[in-house]
Amino acid sequence: MPGRGSRTAPLRPAGPARGAWAFAAAWVVGVAIALLTGASSVVILLMAGLVAMAAGFVAAPLRLRRAGVVGVELPAVATTGEPLTAVVEVTGRWPVHVEVRVARPADGAVATAERVAAGWCRSERCEITGTGPARGRWDEVRVTVASAGRIGLFWWRRSFTVRCDPMWVAPAAAAVPAHTMPLADEAAGVAPGAPVRGHDELDSVRPWRDGDEAATIHWPSSWRAGEVIVRQQRTNAVERHVVEARRGTGDAAAEAARVRSAVEAAWSLGAGASIVEVDGTRIGEPHDAADPTALLRWAAVFDGPDPTPPPVPWWRRPVGVTHAEPDTSVVRTARWAIAAACLAPAVMVLQPLGYGAFHIAVVAAGLAAGAGLTTMRHPVAKGLRQSMGLACGVGVGAALIDVSAVDTPASVLRFVMPQVLLALFVMQGFECTDRRSARVTLAIAAVLVAYAGGIRVDDRLGAWLLASILLLAVASQLVGRPDRRPATRGSAAAPSRGVRWRHGLAPVTGAALAAISTVAGLVVIPVPDGPAQLTLPSFLSERREVLDDGGLATPGGSPLLGGAVQGPGKRTGGAAASYPGFSNRMDTSLRGNLGDEVVLRVRSPQPDFWRGQTFTTFDGTTWFVDEDAGLRTEGPDHAFGRASGDVLGVADGETLLQTFYPQVDLPNIIFAAPRAYRLLLDAPVWQRLDGALRAGVVLPAGSAYTVLSVRSSATPDSLASQGDLAALGAPAQYVQLPGTTTERTRQLAAELAEGTTSTYEVIQAIDAWLTDHVAYDLEASLPPEGGDAVDWFLFESRRGFCEQIASAMAVLLRSLGVPARIATGYVPSERDHIAGVWISRAHDAHAWVEVRFPDDGWVAFDPTAAVPLPGEADDVSVGGELFDAVAGFVTDHAPHLVLGGGGLLVVIVAGRSGRAAVRRRRRGRWGVLQDRFTVAATRAGAGGTEPNRDLAEVLTGEDARWLADELDRSAFSPSWQDDDAVYQRGRTVLVELEHAGRR
Amino acid sequence: MTPAVTSESPTALAHGHRVGVALGRAVGGVLAGRHDQIEVAVACVLAGGHLLVEDVPGVGKTLLAQSLAAASGGAFRRVQGTADLLPGDVTGTLAPDGDGFGLRFRPGPVFAHVVLFDELNRANARTQSALLEVMEEGTVTVDGVAHRVPEPFFVVATQNPVQMAGTYPLAEGVTDRFMAAVSLGRAGAEEELEVLAGRRGRTRLDSLAAVVDPAAMLAARSAVRTVHLDDTVARYAVDVLRATRSHPRVRLGASTRAGVATVAMARAFATLDGRDYVAPHDIARASRATLAHRIVTAAGEAAAEVVDECLAGVPAPRR
Structure with a gap:
């Protein structure tokens, strides 16, 4: 029953694909992980997932944008439960899933609908299969076109109603046929009751039937069989079976099935059939069942429509989710891709x-x-x-x-x-x-x-x-x-080359769009605030106790009594921990030839100084750590009070949460942002008076510990507003000067302080002066024995490294009466934008100055590095970081990327030409010609299985026919010989055919 | 008039080709249009098979058979099928030998090069069966003595499939003996005009002379048998046969003899096309001519459509 359809129908969501909810659940779990760990990488993953899910949600509407149903062809007659084929013409893009339902108006306004066929449509006109619906006449066809787009996560559908000729559905033939009366056909001139063939009889003899002549009894057979057997006289008359159809049996479908069975049995014997409808005692006129179509039409509506079954109440309906996705299976490629993705x-x-x-x-x-x-x-x-x-x-x-x-x-x-x-x-x-x-x-x-x-x-x-x-x-x-x-x-x-190219390009553009939207979405998301308190990671990859309680130890665990290991020429060797600042005494003339390896990776939302030690006492060349080992806590959760000189408590500032991942073996110094108030480390820890932390174990590579520090909100203005610190007075040890400090040093300090109103301005002035007059030089000459290192640095060499610059600043500030001290540790020099961690390398070991302000406590100032004041830190977004990472990667690896891209291109081209060469060798040049010919004909509408001559019919033209014959000759003729001229002509013809096909 | 083709031709296959073309042209000069059907008939003659022509009356069944017979040369006899026709009437019987007491075999009408059996389904089953031996083996056995019919021997039978009252439908064994069945169909308007104007049709039959003699026909037939059949092409024919056997709407699929007939017809088509090898489309075309009348379909199914479906389902061999 062909019918015409409409092109417009509202687009409606059809539901998620099977198991798609798991992605949503995974996303929620991902959010939890991001909140708990504060990892930027998880945020990136979440955004990529969000973009993918959003794309999955809108992919189908794009595919169904122009979807329409042009027409549906259903068979005019069908059988309940038997296979049937529907031909659907769909416009728009493919593949789409098509479901055909037939409907008929029921008694009231409510229509009943049944699914008859469903399947994938991959071209404008497709055949889909299904089974016949319930018995009866169906007047309306509803076609639902559904798709989940290329991503396949969320289904959308459009439902079209098509009016067409009714489809008649008959019940399948029953096992037991209806009552049948065989009759000879009067039209053929044979009297009724004359011997005819029945369906359960032999050709030559058959059982006795009422009306048989006594003369026809075949006595020998009767004797053998024990019943009356008559001779079967073959007649050439056309037989006719009269089938009785009883009305009002209550089950019209079953009766129709029995009648159908009887009529088909008659046909299978080569006889005609008539149906007599019997209603109680009233016998209707026999009517001829002319052909299968007429029989099925009769059986579809015999004795009125079947009663519609009452609707199943909701509590009796089977429990389960009906999925929009029609397929359940996973193909082999997909399964292995899953394994790779796992x-x-x-x-x-x-x-x-x-x-x-x-x-x-x-x-x-x-x-x-x-x-x-x-x-x-x-x-x-x-x-x-x-x-x-x-x-x-x-x-x-x-x-x-x-x-x-x-x-x-x-x-x-x-x-x-x-x-x-x-x-x-x-x-x-x-x-x-x-x-x-x-x-x-x-x-x-x-x-x-x-x-x-x-x-x-x-x-x-x-x-x-x-x-x-x-x-x-x-x-x-x-x-x-x-x-x-x-x-x-x-x-x-087969799609044309242009379409194939577009289809091939679509995933690439889709992926590019997804990547761009991921980065764009991440731009508005700030870098997470560090790990939440629930998941503070803390573990030791190896436990090496330090023998000396509260004392310093080498990474190996042995006590470190003196300074660092000294090499020739007072320069220390490459290991990270051999930085002289990580010992009890720091000789300012030493720097160490520090390496490039990564020492610390720190997950923290903001960079800060990762302070290890502070030094208060200075003798002109060397800084000394306080003797007092401080307060011991056992852990694993250590809480610390305010250290000497600190002002801010836990409640006074923002918390800065940092997790340190030592990448090499480190000594037992706990690096942390200043003002640590909580530490998670499963080992005893001493909090020294100056706030520095030392553990009872060394920190081997692969360990992790977490520190919570109070972060001051100092800004230049707030510091400047605190005025001249010298006027406030300070504990003596923070303004202590060595006896060797020269007069010209003090004079320089006084000169730089002239005209300033606050200590902050003095610091700025000293910083500026140092920037102008001093050069950073790791190879600076050493001060003379016994002399004042600061004097030598400020006025003689004017070259030095951070320890000397910091010492000079501290001495200048102390000479003005400002409380200052030296701190050593690591500065974060790089950021791993994806992992969201700060990286410190061995040469990032550093010394800087801390000045004590009345409102903020110790504030770090660095005359050499440019770590911003805590209050000045910029807010960064994950997207910005990701962009930085990608940009950095591209600029760092530009030649590799170009080479890699070129290599990939070469590989692809080589692969294609290699495949072509292999095919040429395997199939021969005529074989390749044949393949192209077949493809050209298939594109022109051929089925692809026909002989070459028929393919040529589709392509039309004398040349196509000639080529088809030549191809056959090359394959099947015993006398064929490869001829270059013929081959060349064949190629030319084929190229023209392909060209014509593309147009 | 087309000159007669003799057996003195340069190569055997070229000779076969010329015989076929000449026959086709001769028949085409009488029968209006229907070139495809004429080609099938000619191919059937070349392949050495017997032809069954089915259609409603008045479309030229008998004319096709007569013109084919006339063009093929040799002795021509005609039998009209009726219900009381007896086997002896067709094959010949023993008759008293002159004045003596002996019995002499008197050959029936099948002892000819071309036999036209008109309205075969009106003859009774016994008479139809009497044809089986002569059609398959070329001999008539009467009273234990086998008599050979002349070579080449070719039976053209016609039947009207519509008016079935009082007929004896051909048994599967009989239809299987016919290499090909052709349904003529109605001529187009232009061609009917040709007939009515006298340029085609029965009036032309009288002026039709034989284009070959029996010897040339035999040579052509043996030439056709030499056409090369590649194994892959033969496999295609086998696959088509198997497809008819597994087709859901077929009750009885094609026999192996049907396959032999298909291949022979395909060779004849190749010869007609002037080729020395069988191409897959020859097999396809031959299958349409040789299989449709052999398979038994479920009620109400057109056998030709079923054969087309089988062909569509089997991929043709290629290089």
Whole structure:
């Protein structure tokens, strides 16, 4: 029943794809991880996920934008429950999922509708299959065109109503036929009751029937069979069976089915059939069942329509979600893509937990086993699959979990929980057989990525994050692709080259758009405020006790009594901890030839000085640490009071939360932003009077500890407003000057202070003077033995490094009566924008000046580096950081990128030409010609299976026919010989045909 | 008039080609239009098979058979099928030998090069069956003595499938003996005009002379058998046969003999096209001619459509 359709129908959401909710859940979990850890990488992942989900939401409306149904062809007659084919013409973009429902007005205004066919439509005209609906006459067709776009996460639909000729649906033939009376056809000149063939009789003899002549009895057969057998006289008359159809039986469909069965049985015997409708005792006129169509039409409406079943009350309806997505299966490619997308997060988690290649291989093998078992050609039994999954999960768990490392409840979180989760993750792979569980698996993988982003601070995080996001995106897209396996027939015209190019480009532009919107969205999101208090990471990768209580130790743990290890020429060697500032005495003439390796990675929303020690006493060349070891606390959660000279308490300023990840073995100095009030480290810690912290253990690489500090909100104005600090007086030790301080030093200080109204201005003046008159030089000459180092630096050499510059500033300030001291530690010199951590390298070991202000306590001033005052820090967004990271990467690796891009291009071109060469070698030049010819004809509308001559008919033209014959000759003629001229002509003809096809 | 083709031709295949073309032209000079059907008929003659012409009366069934017979040369006999026609009337019987007491075999009308059996389905089943042996083996056995019919031997039968009252539908065994069945269909308006104007039709039959002699026909037939059939093409024919057997709406698929007929017809088509090899489209075309009348479909299905569906479902071989 062909019908014409409309092109407009409202676009409505049809619901999420199977298991798509898992992505939303994973996103929420990701938000929790971001809030708990404050990792920028998680925020990036979340934004990418948000963009992907938003794209998934709008992808289908784009595809269905111009969708319309031009027409539907349904068979005029059909049978309930038997296969039927509908031909649907759909405009717009493909592929779309098409569902055809037939409807008829019921008694009231409510229409009943039944689904008859559904399937994927990949071209303008497609055949979809289904089964016949309930018996009756159906007048209306509703076609629902649905799609989830290329991303496949959220379905939208448009429903079109098509008016067309009614479809008649008859019940299937019943097993028991209706009562039948065989009759000879009077029209053929044979009297009624004359012997005819019945359907359960032999050709030669048959059982006795009423009306048979006694003369026809075949006595020998009767004797053998024990019943009366008559001779079957073959007649050439056309037989006719009269079938009785009883009205009012209460089940019209069953009666129609029986009648259909009887009529078809008559036809199968080559007889005609008539139907007599019997209503009680009234016998109607027999009417001829001429052909199957007429029979089915009669059976569709015989004895009135079937009663519509009463609606099922809601509490009796089956529980379960009806999904918008029609397909449930996961194709093999998608399944392996899922395995790849699972492996990346697993590696991301395993690496920071300290696992190596072996353990990664174990997890990879588990994931691969799951993928392999769920994609087998012959699926294994569910029980076997589950037990194998259990075995694999237990195996992975056993390989990963090190029970001996578990000693405290907290260590369970680190040494058992992630491992168990990974084992469960591997087991989930064995359950990943349909789209719902596939998406759940991918969502868990996404959560793992977020988790890894939360705990990882290394510089490979960005690359892993990018790889994971790409793999997750590809896998999730592959999972959502339309199922191709039940191939729908139809004129699947191969797309033209232009269309193919556009289709090939669409994912690239889509990905680019997604990346741009991710960065754009991140621009408005500020960098998270550091790790929340719930998840303060703190652990020691190795416990090495320090022997000397409260004393300094080398990274190896042995007490450090004197200064740093001294090398020839009073220059110390390369190790990080050999910086002289990390000892009890700091000789200002020493700097050390410090290396370039990363020493500390610090997750903190703002940069600050990571202070290790302060020095108060100065003898002209060397600064000394106070003798007092300070107050010991046991931990693991240490709380500290205000240190000497500090003003701000916990409640007085913003909290700055920092987590330190030592990347090399460090001594037992706790680096922290000034005014630490809380420390998480499972070791005894001494808080010295000056606020510096020392642990009872050294801090080996791979450890982590978290510090909470009070951050002052000092700005230039607030500092300047506190006036001249010298006038306020200060404890003697902070204005102590060595006896060697020269008069010209004091004079310089007085000169620089002249005309200023506040100490802050003095500091600025000293800073300016030092910038103008002194050069930073790591190779500065050493002061003469016994002389004053500051005098030598200020007036003789005028070259020096940070220790000397800071000392000079401190001495100048002290000579004016301003309380000042020296602090040493690390400055954050770089930012890892993806991981969101500050990086300090060995040569970032630094010395600076702290000046004590009455309102703010100790405020750091750095005459050499440019760390801004706390109150001046800029707000940065994650997007800005990401942009910086990408820009930095591009500028750093421009030649590599160009080379890599070029290489990729070369590889692609080489691959294509290589494939073409292989094909040419395998198929021969005529074979390639044949393939192109077939493709050209298929594009022109041929089915593709026809012989060449028929393909040529589609392409039209003498040349096409000639080429088809030449191709056949080359394949099948024994006398064929390859002729260059013929081949060249064939090529020319083919190129013209292809060209014509493109137009 | 078309000159007669003799067997003295440069190569055997070229000779076969010329015989076929000459036959086609001769028949085409009598029968208006229907070139495809004429080609099938000519191919059937070349392939050494028998032809069944089915259609309603008055479209030129008999004319096709007569013109084919006339153009092929050799002895021509005609049998009109009726209900009381007996096997002996067709094949020949033993008759008293002159004045003596012996019996002599008196050959029936099948002892000719071309036999036209008009309205075959009006003859009774016994008579139809009597044709089986002569059509398959070229011999008539009477009283234990086999008599050979002349070579080449070619039966053209016609039947009217619509007016079935009082007929004996051909059994599967009989239809299987016919290599090809052709349904003529009505001529187009232009062609009908040709007939009415006397430029085509029965009036032209009298002026139709034989274009080949029996010897040339035999040579042409043996030439056709030498046309090369590639294994992949033969496999295509087999696949089409198998497709008819597994088709859901077919009750009885095509036999192996149908496959032999298909290949023979395909060779003849290739010869007509002047080729020394069978191409896949020859198989496709031959299948349409040889399979439709052999398969038994479910009620109300057109066999030709079923064959087309089978062909569409089997990918043709290519280089």
